Amino acid sequence: MWPEVFGRIAPVEIDLGAGDGVYAEARARSEPGRNFVAVERLLGRATKIAKKAIRGGLGNLKVLRLESSYFIRNLCAVGTLDAVTLRYPDPWPKRRHHGNRILNSKFAGELAQAVWIGGLLKLTTDDSEYFQWACGEVDQCRAWKVEPGWTGREEPTSEFEEQFKKEGRSVYRRAWVRI
Ligand SMILES: C[S@@+](CC[C@H](N)C(=O)[O-])C[C@H]1O[C@@H](n2cnc3c(N)ncnc32)[C@H](O)[C@@H]1O
Numbered sequence: 192m193w194p195e196v197f198g199r200i201a202p203v204e205i206d207l208g209a210g211d212g213v214y215a216e217a218r219a220r221s222e223p224g225r226n227f228v229a230v231e232r233l234l235g236r237a238t239k240i241a242k243k244a245i246r247g248g249l250g251n252l253k254v255l256r257l258e259s260s261y262f263i264r265n266l267c268a269v270g271t272l273d274a275v276t277l278r279y280p281d282p283w284p285k286r287r288h289h290g291n292r293i294l295n296s297k298f299a300g301e302l303a304q305a306v307w308i309g310g311l312l313k314l315t316t317d318d319s320e321y322f323q324w325a326c327g328e329v330d331q332c333r334a335w336k337v338e339p340g341w342t343g344r345e346e347p348t349s350e351f352e353e354q355f356k357k358e359g360r361s362v363y364r365r366a367w368v369r370i
Contacts (some may be wrong), residue, residue, distance in 0.1 A: 219244070271307065280294060
C-alpha cells in the first residue's frame with residue numbers, strides 16, 4: 192500500500208487530526224528519509240497542508256481529508272505504520288461527551304493493528320484529565336507498553352502547541368511502543 196502511495200519504501204508515520212499541518216510539515220522537511228501522512232477531517236485545514244506539501248516540494252508528505260478512525264479501521268493496511276501521532280486531540284471535557292474522545296481502548300486496539308511491532312503511538316495534550324483518562328484506556332490494550340525514554344520535547348511544535356504555550360498551559364506527553 193504505502194510504497195504505491197509514496198513511490199518508495201520508507202517508514203510511514205501518521206499525524207491524526209493534523210490541523211494546519213505545522214508539525215507534519217516540519218517533520219517531513221527535517222526527515223526526508225521518512226514518509227508522513229497528515230489526516231484531517233476539515234477541508235480548509237487539509238487544503239492548507241496540501242499547499243504546504245506542494246509549495247515545499249515535500250514528496251514525503253501526503254494529506255488525507257478523512258475521519259481518523261475511519262482511516263485506521265478501514266483503509267490502513269495491517270502492520271504497516273512506524274508511528275502514529277496525536278497532538279492535542281479534542282478533549283471533550285464533559286462526561287456525557289467522553290464517548291467522542293478518539294483515543295479510547297477500542298481505538299488503541301485498532302491502532303495496534305495498523306502499527307508494526309516496535310512502532311510508536313505518541314500523545315501530546317494540554318488537558319490533564321484527558322491525559323490520565325487516555326493513558327488508562329491505552330493501558331487496557333495489551334498491545335502497547337509505555338516507552339519511558341520518549342519525552343516528546345525534541346519534536347517540532349504545532350499550531351495548537353504554540354497557542355497553548357502563549358496561554359501558559361501545561362503539556363502532557365506519553366508514547367507507547369507496540370509489543
Ligand atoms: C485541537 S486541533 C489540533 C491540531 C494539531 N494537531 C495541532 O497540534 O495543532 C484538533 C484537530 O483534529 C481535527 N479532528 C478532530 N477530530 C478528528 C477526527 N476524528 N478525524 C480527523 N480529524 C479530526 C480537528 O479538525 C482539528 O483540526
